Amino acid sequence: MADLQKIADSVIGGKAADVKSLVTSAISEGVPVEDILKKGLIAGMDVVGTKFRANEFYVPEVLIAARAMHAGMDILQPLLTKAGIKPLGKVAVGTVKGDLHDIGKNLVVMMLKGGGFEVMDLGIDVPEEKFVAAVKEGAQVIGLSALLTTTMTGMKSIIEALKVAGVRNNVKVMIGGAPITQAYADEIGADAYGEDAATATIKAKELIGVA
Numbered sequence: 001m002a003d004l005q006k007i008a009d010s011v012i013g014g015k016a017a018d019v020k021s022l023v024t025s026a027i028s029e030g031v032p033v034e035d036i037l038k039k040g041l042i043a044g045m046d047v048v049g050t051k052f053r054a055n056e057f058y059v060p061e062v063l064i065a066a067r068a069m070h071a072g073m074d075i076l077q078p079l080l081t082k083a084g085i086k087p088l089g090k091v092a093v094g095t096v097k098g099d100l101h102d103i104g105k106n107l108v109v110m111m112l113k114g115g116g117f118e119v120m121d122l123g124i125d126v127p128e129e130k131f132v133a134a135v136k137e138g139a140q141v142i143g144l145s146a147l148l149t150t151t152m153t154g155m156k157s158i159i160e161a162l163k164v165a166g167v168r169n170n171v172k173v174m175i176g177g178a179p180i181t182q183a184y185a186d187e188i189g190a191d192a193y194g195e196d197a198a199t200a201t202i203k204a205k206e207l208i209g210v211a
C-alpha cells in the first residue's frame, strides 16, 4: 500500500520528482485522491508551515517545498475535480495598488494552496475594483499584502470600496506584509492580520470556520 507519510516527507524535503512518482503510484494502487491530498500533500505543507513559523525553515525551503507540492497537485487536480472534492474555500490575494513587491504575497498564495484553498492570485499593484470584483466572483476571504508604508494605507481604501460596493459583509479581509501589525488591522477594520505565510493559512481557516 502506498505510504502517504512518504509523500508528506517528500513535500517537506522539496523533492518534486519523488512527490510526482509517489502520487502516481498511490493513484494506481487505488488510494483515494482525497487521502493523497490531505494525508500526503497538505500534511507535508502543514509541517513546512510549522517549521517556517519556528524559524527552522526559511523562504528558500518553503519555495522548494511548495514547488514539490505543486508537482503532486498537477497530477491530482483533474482527479479531484472529477471526484467532486471541493477546496476548503476561495481566497483572493493581491499586493495593493502602487506596490510591486510580490515575494511574500507569492508565499502566502503557495501556503494557502498547500492548505487546501482555491486561490485567485490577483498579482501586484492591484486596484480596489479588482478586489471588489473578486468578492463578486465568490472569494470568501481577500488577502491584502503591502510592503511599503506609503502603500499600506491603500488597504483602508479597499475596505471602504468593499463597503461602497455593498459587499463588505460577504467577505473577510486579511492583511499582511512587513510594515503591517495587528494594531493597524484593528485600526482599519480588517478581520485578521497574518504575521507570515503559514499564519495566513491558519487565519484564513479560522475566518471561514474550517479550522
Ligand code: B1M
Residues within 6 Å of the ligand: 059, 093, 098, 099, 100, 101, 102, 103, 104, 105, 107, 108, 142, 143, 144, 145, 146, 147, 148, 149, 150, 174, 175, 176, 177, 178, 179, 193, 194, 195, 196, 197, 198, 200
Ligand atoms: Co523594496 N522595499 N522597494 N524592493 N524591498 C523594502 C520593503 C524596504 C523595507 C527596503 C528598505 O528600505 N530597507 C523599503 C520600504 C520602506 C518603507 O516603506 N518603510 C523598500 C523600498 C523603499 C522600495 C522602493 C521604493 C525602492 C525604490 O525604488 N526607491 C521600491 C518600490 C517599488 C514599488 O513597490 N512600487 C522597491 C522595489 C523593490 C524591488 C522591486 C527591487 C524588490 C521586490 C521584488 C519582488 O517582490 N518581486 C524589493 C525587495 C526585494 C525588497 C526587500 C529587500 C525584501 C522584501 C521581501 O521580498 N521580503 C525589502 C527589505 C526587507 O524586507 N528586508 C524591501 C521577503 C518576503 C518573504 O517577506 O514580503 O515581508 P515579506 O512577506 C512575509 C510577511 O510579511 C507575510 O508573509 C510573508 C512570508 O512570511 N506577508 C503576509 C506578506 N504579505 C502578506 C499577506 C497576508 C499575510 C501575510 O495576508 C494576506
